Amino acid sequence: MDVKVKILRYNPEVTEDAEWVTYAVTLQPTDRVLDALHKIKWEQDGTLTFRRSCAHGVCGSDAMRINGRNRLACKTLIKDLNPDREITVEPIKGLPVLKDLVVDMEPFFDAYRSVMPFLVTDGHEPSRERIQSQADRERFDDTTKCILCAACTTSCPVFWSDGQYFGPQAIVGAHRFIFDSRDEGTEQRLEILNDKEGVWRCRTTFNCTDACPRGIEVTKAIQEVKRALIFRRV
């Protein structure tokens, strides 16, 4: 089928302004948006720039705004997009655009790194594994699935308007450890999240949950962290 893909192009080496460019491509209904981008880059315009690696939704490289919604290009099939209309593709919002669909990921990773996203323990290391019941393991399963793609954070209106808020992903990253029965860093982590630019900025708009390509219940995780802060226990 013939599809029109309209892409927001930007290259400061060439011009200061971003502009929409429309490309015509022939695709299969089961092709992914990533296939469309590749076809354009490989057959029409080699300067089109985007990140990608795994091509099946596990590495988190290619979150972008497709028809106005954050998604992974490699997990979005053309047939699911109403391909009779033009498909629009633009970079995720709220992070500085560097070229075409490539944004500066450093602020996003900084936010992740700021919540101590690692297991904190004290005392003696056991010689074998730490024991954890199946129920305790299940407690934080959802948030372990995160691939750091930034679809959630860059769909959040608070993140767009407030340069300081660290965004939903950082809370997901913290949740994964706060609710891990083996972890002993909860107090410190909750202190970081309790900051005035922390979890309390969340307005529960559910954009993040809708955007997450891993199906993580982001808003629920944020609510659980808020509750843990109020009652000071998990």
Next chain:
Amino acid sequence: MQRHQYDVVIVGAGGAGMRAALESSKRTRTAVLTKLYPTRSHTGAAQGGMCAALANVEEDNWEWHTFDTVKGGDFLVDQDAAEVMCREAVDAVLDLEKMGLPFNRTAEGKIDQRFFGGHTRNHGEAVVRRSCFAADRTGHMILQTLYQQCIKQNVEFFNEFYVLDLLMVAGKATGVVAYELATGELHIFSAKSIVFASGGFGKVFRTTSNAHTLTGDGMGIVWRKGLPLEDMEFFQFHPTGLAGLGVLLSEAARGEGGILRNKDNERFMERYAPTVKDLAPRDMVARAMANEVREGRGCGPDGAYVMLDLTHLEPAHIDAKLPDITEFARTYLGVEPYTEQIPVFPTAHYAMGGIPTNIRGEALANNDDVIPGLYAAGEVACVSVHGANRLGTNSLLDINVFGRRAGIAAAEYAETAEFEELPERPEEFVVELVEGLRNATGSERVAAIRADLQATMDLNAQVYRTEGSLKQALVDIEALKSRFANVAVQDKGKRFNTDLLEAVELGFLIDLAEVLVVSALERKESRGGHFREDYDKRDDVNFMRHTMAYREVDAEGNVNIRLDYKPVVQTRYKPMERKY
């Protein structure tokens, strides 16, 4: 151009690179250079698990694991290395658990274990539960956990830096040259030790489970230095790629009870491997599938694939143990695995060969001598623990055991060594490479050449090979080399020029495809992942040896591939026929 100096430079931030970095950065000043953000590395795509004889759910010991590894590798495994890996496997898993990895648990709260192909109790008696796992995202959890530890330990990363050359002075490794994607700037890193952990090269094939970025850069770089590559003819084709796409469905699907069926709904593996059936080693299953298709028992309109049947499993069990891969089937093929069988066909998966190393991770210049300062670990390396065919779960194990070992060895060497004087213009080679491509005015496109390379490799060097098919591949590669000399990139800029880097990566792929095919042509036997229809038996008299390929330039400047051989290290196990 910028200059940096570190005791240890690690190239790659997948499982092997980060495991090495955790060791080395504790001991010496370490930099990790990676063309992808660490968490984008393809280790994150690994699904099924990591084997270790923990004996958490049934009797097991590391010696049985060693035997399975050696037998699975069709006796081309260096047995000393396999012993090290299987012995250290237990600690490797426990270390990850202590770092926070969320393994699935048994009812008693211990790390759970499940079946995986080729892993058996007491030297082949019956299948054994040895694979430690976190649902079907074990690799994701390993990659995340190692990255989290790197954050905790303040490991220094240079993200989106493409290493394109290795600097050598008087036979010693002394640094690397990297290209910064964001700016196009070159960086010279002087180092006492360099660890390559840059992953595999599955993109020489069209149908592959590998990421777009797995283009064999590390192997390509050392190859161009005249250093050897070992056993490059051995490439693993995983039985269950989604038909037409190559996206992997883990062997865990069969470990959890999935069954392969042909168009008559027959469980055909019963004919090929009566004891372990669907859980036979990958090379056997892949060939059996290809054979079913060749003999007209394939499914679908063109009879081009077979079916993976999970429909007899409880949906709740599928959701608990195989959530991601069943979602791949739904997303990409529109198939509902609860009720429908999934179309599958072998997909190029894993490079058994690579940069030869010893069990300390030191890279070898020939059969005996190490290259001072150079290390390799993970899929880029060939220790060789996988021999002619890697067992499932043994790569996640390999990257942890030998990543750790290489990190320690590199740091220990750096503590005693001095920085070496770098060559006069260390950047020269990379400037020529990059500017040559940027300014080229040819008429060929990178993508067209790459597609033709992948097509000939799929057709001529896949599951079944013959002298004729391999010679055809060589002819095609020769033609592609001349076309590549006439390639042009469209993006002439400095900033995020991925157009340019795809051309550089294609250069590596063409080189490696040629080494693979030349090595395969000379191996006139069938062993593990390398199957020659014209020599369909294993030949221990003539070929119980590793291939060592060297790039040589003669007086007229012609490049030739010279093949040499290296003995296999045998300790306890004598070669026997590989029956399952």
